Amino acid sequence: MKHVVSFSGVEKTYKRPGLLGAQYHTAVKDLTFEIPAGEVTGLLGLNGAGKTTIMKLITGLLFPNAGKVRVFGHNPADAAAKARVGFLPELPYFPPQVRPEEALAYYGRLSGLSGAPLAEAVRISMSRTGLEPHAGKRVSEFSKGMLQRLGLGQALLHGPDLLVLDEPVSGLDPLAIHDIRALLAGLNAEGRAIFLSSHSISEVEKLCSRVLIMVRGALARTVKRAEWEASPAGLEGIFVEAVK
Amino acid sequence: MTGTLRLLLAVALNSFLESVRSRFFTMFAVFAFTAVYASVLAGVMAVDQEARLLTDFGLLLTELTALAYLLFGASTALLKEAETKTIYLVFSRPVPRWAYLAGKICGSLLTAALMLAAMAVIHLSVLAFRGFGLPPGYAWVLAGTFLKLAVIVSFAYFVSLFSTSAVSTLVISSIMWTLGHFASEARFLAEKAEGFKGALLGFFLHLIPNLQLFNARDAAGAAGALPASVLLPAAGWTLASYLGGLWLLSRKEF
Numbered sequence: 001m002k003h004v005v006s007f008s009g010v011e012k013t014y015k016r017p018g019l020l021g022a023q024y025h026t027a028v029k030d031l032t033f034e035i036p037a038g039e040v041t042g043l044l045g046l047n048g049a050g051k052t053t054i055m056k057l058i059t060g061l062l063f064p065n066a067g068k069v070r071v072f073g074h075n076p077a078d079a080a081a082k083a084r085v086g087f088l089p090e091l092p093y094f095p096p097q098v099r100p101e102e103a104l105a106y107y108g109r110l111s112g113l114s115g116a117p118l119a120e121a122v123r124i125s126m127s128r129t130g131l132e133p134h135a136g137k138r139v140s141e142f143s144k145g146m147l148q149r150l151g152l153g154q155a156l157l158h159g160p161d162l163l164v165l166d167e168p169v170s171g172l173d174p175l176a177i178h179d180i181r182a183l184l185a186g187l188n189a190e191g192r193a194i195f196l197s198s199h200s201i202s203e204v205e206k207l208c209s210r211v212l213i214m215v216r217g218a219l220a221r222t223v224k225r226a227e228w229e230a231s232p233a234g235l236e237g238i239f240v241e242a243v244k
Numbered sequence: 245m246t247g248t249l250r251l252l253l254a255v256a257l258n259s260f261l262e263s264v265r266s267r268f269f270t271m272f273a274v275f276a277f278t279a280v281y282a283s284v285l286a287g288v289m290a291v292d293q294e295a296r297l298l299t300d301f302g303l304l305l306t307e308l309t310a311l312a313y314l315l316f317g318a319s320t321a322l323l324k325e326a327e328t329k330t331i332y333l334v335f336s337r338p339v340p341r342w343a344y345l346a347g348k349i350c351g352s353l354l355t356a357a358l359m360l361a362a363m364a365v366i367h368l369s370v371l372a373f374r375g376f377g378l379p380p381g382y383a384w385v386l387a388g389t390f391l392k393l394a395v396i397v398s399f400a401y402f403v404s405l406f407s408t409s410a411v412s413t414l415v416i417s418s419i420m421w422t423l424g425h426f427a428s429e430a431r432f433l434a435e436k437a438e439g440f441k442g443a444l445l446g447f448f449l450h451l452i453p454n455l456q457l458f459n460a461r462d463a464a465g466a467a468g469a470l471p472a473s474v475l476l477p478a479a480g481w482t483l484a485s486y487l488g489g490l491w492l493l494s495r496k497e498f
Contacts, residue, residue, distance in 0.1 A: 059336040061498045079338035087336035093328035097265045109254035110337045112247055154333060164336075 086155030145176030259351025424455030
């Protein structure tokens with residue numbers, strides 16, 4: 001099986017300078033796992049378990065202190081890796097005065113698009129995320145669900161092979177969650193790998209084929225769909241058992 | 245146009261548009277208009293020196309207004325992008341950090357050029373209203389102000405990459421701007437100091453940009469033009485701050 005991401009013995013420690021010397025906090029330690037191509041992989045864990053750190057290591061926003069992270073065989077900080085990854089951080093921000101197409105055009109340019117391909121990418125992104133009817137609105141008029149769609153839109157612009165989504169349905173109403181879930185399922189059906197973190201076990205259960213459970217910075221378990229479907233308590237039972 | 249240059253321009257244009265859209269920009273535009281108009285009152289009190297006072301006062305206000313706005317922008321730009329996680333959307337893409345920082349500085353300089361042009365139009369209109377023409381060397385003074393702003397704005401970006409808050413960046417940059425206007429005097433005093441103390445003081449003083457070089461009216465009288473040689477120190481100090489900032493940014497995690 002091909003892997004889009006691989007972690008090998010990865011450790012990330014944050015340093016917080018202080019008056020009486022620096023304080024160190026290890027966010028993830030001795031982390032080894034792979035994300036298979038074309039699959040939806042979920043990341044579950046309590047607050048502070050290291051989920052966001054993992055996402056930032058994949059997107060090259062953080063550098064590991066030890067071990068090796070590879071994205072499509074490259075260092076995550078390399079342009080070759082970044083060109084194939086789309087990232088949606090938790091609660092993305094866009095300037096309130098801009099319209100969605102302007103915001104997408106900016107991020108499209110940063111992804112190296114220009115001219116007709118940029119216009120086409122923006123159009124497709126608006127269409128896929130259902131933002132076309134809201135094209136005339138400013139971001140300040142957007143609901144949380146629409147902002148999340150716009151966040152997904154910017155991640156899709158350059159046609160990435162891997163989507164890294166940090167809490168993609170956090171704080172959304174049931175209809176928005178339904179729409180986002182359908183969109184992600186459609187993207188996965190096209191062969192894109194999706195790696196998402198969530199506090200919602202039911203969402204992860206519906207979307208993912210494999211789930212990584214993080215406990216205090218370490219990978220506690222890797223669970224496949226067949227396992228939680230066979231378990232009487234489902235994924236929730238496995239998760240609770242793992243984090244206790 | 246190469247791909248990386250296109251990225252730089254995209255960041256610069258976005259940074260410029262963010263500045264222009266900002267409510268602060270409107271506030272400063274109102275302030276600039278009010279302040280320059282207030283100079284009319286001061287000018288009336290100057291009796292036979294009205295033209296000179298109106299010109300000097302207006303140019304000083306133009307420089308201070310642009311300085312305040314741009315320092316505020318440069319001090320908060322990177323901090324705001326980090327706090328709002330906008331920076332995640334930028335650096336998770338194949339955007340080289342050197343192009344991002346250069347784009348940010350270029351965006352601020354575009355804003356500076358627009359602010360100086362807008363305030364010059366207001367100032368010249370006030371002068372014309374009082375019956376005075378274009379002061380000699382006016383464009384050179386604006387050019388000198390622009391060079392000063394380029395030096396201090398890039399310095400502010402550099403400071404913002406290691407300081408803990410926007411306020412400390414503003415304070416440090418403002419101190420540097422003030423020191424830069426007394427650089428010649430400070431160097432003269434350093435030359436008077438002898439031995440190791442003098443050498444050390446002299447070395448540190450050479451790190452302070454001599455902003456007096458860009459005062460066209462001081463340098464060559466009212467009709468003076470800025471010598472082309474001032475471009476070199478302006479470029480040098482701007483580049484030094486940029487490279488220092490880049491060194492910090494390339495090691496920074498988000």
